Amino acid sequence: MNDQAFMLREKMRRHRQLSASRVKTTAICSGKGGVGKSNLSVNLGLEYVQRGERVLIMDLDIGMANVHLLLGAEAKGSIVTMLDQELPIQDVITTHHTGLHFIGGGSALKQLFSLNIEKQNHFHRQLSQLEGMYDRFIFDLGAGLTLESLQFLKAADDVLLVTTPEPTSVTDAYAVLKYISQLKENRPVSLLVNRAAHEREGRRTAESLIQAADKFLAFSVTFTGSIPDDTAVAKAVKAQQPFLLHAPGSKAAKAVKQAAGVLDGGRRKQESSFTERLKRLFIKGDSP
Template sequence: MMTDQAARLREQLNMRHNQPKQAHTIAVTSGKGGVGKSNFSLNFSLALLKENHRVLLFDLDIGMGNIEILIGSSSQHTIVDFLEQQLSIADIITKGPSGLDYISGGTGLTNLFKLSESKFQHFASQLERVFHHYDYVIFDMGAGISEDALRFILSVDEIIAITTPEPTSLTDAYAAIKYICINNDSIPFSIVVNRSYDRKVGESTYQRLSLTIKQFLSRDIPLLGTIPDDPSIMKAVIHQTPFLLYQPNSQASKALINLTSDYLKSKSTSSSNIEQKAFITKLKSFFMKGR
């Protein structure tokens, strides 16, 4: 069954390979673990899918990947197999809930920029093929930002930073944003306040972080949305089902749907294609610098 799925996807990738359309790449980051980053990445991907967009969720939370835990499933191959066995990217894409395509993480990418040139070229060329098949490729990054992860993050079209109202979460979120902005002060950013007690707390949390960013980094980073501290989220995690599917009418699900709707309204399709085509070029440039 997995072989048949890979064969069908390989045919689709080949059909779309010569199309000019490119996927929009998003890195979901956080300054620390435990803020719900992977849960957001998963459910945001499903919300985009619900709006009839083709989405690939790429788990890059190396060694601590949670996507498969959150959906209660496992894939036949991971990114490690892809690198070590020179597989096609179609071989490592797995169907998840609601038909969501995802790639399972592993330990191999800890040395992504120290790969041999042939292995990296394989990785880059296969990834480029994917961009012709999907509208969005979402990278669920690991907590914190290593030097190698930074190079990858700086190659994407935009970044979504996840924080919570906790003071330590805010401090770590600011540190991560600062680190990225020091290396690229123009890369598009947005902020999501997760586990907010209510909308007012979420917005005041954002205001504190936003003012600090404005004062010390001279950046205006918009609020993408707030997600309440909803008991249904923990229940969904226990049942290993995305909360958007577990309780579609919960406060968290409604907030996520509204957030996604606002996000899509803000996108300018006319200007995005120019940015998207640069992803592989930037990634290759960072690889050459890291050799």
């Protein structure tokens, strides 16, 4: 009887642990640069905040950190500041007036994967603390895949691949799909077509990529939706505000809201927590 009670308590404890760590994690990436990843990270993030979620965006663009610019806010710090100064991760999280939280990026992120074991442990401990505090992490990755961004991509629940309808962007997106399809830890990928002239163009672009991935890579990709090319986006960028705030009635804002719902619908459950998965990848190194 005692044994049974113990087993039951243990089961409940594990259940509580798992549900506490059920942060949803999405890595937003692209082949070609400048296709709208950061704008989508910020506006999707804001949409989830408006739905009542606690959202943290991590700017993992090593080349050009710009999430803070799109939010018109100064970043308190980055993951690298946290590691260099051994700060608690909360010290480098900036709260935007909308309620969206973010951690700034920076070129020093490159160091992340050449850290000594103590700093790696500090990083993982800090990250795992965050898991219970948020409903969602969004990783804004730079264009293409680097050793650094790849680990986050592999540990995330899913990948949102962004392309525009331009052939150069589509070709680069296919290259990313090819790479992901060959990874041992390949993730479910959904496709978002940004800057589409109209919905039909977005759908056609997605269909051709999805079919190519299916036929030549035997890799299944889902379609999250398309965002129209909309002058409201550039205007909002200049105003340093997310377009969801600056132009809530715009076509782009409506499309982002719709995509946020679709993205959530296709999510699958993970057995381990995000930090556990990331930790395993750090330890193993980057073997496809």
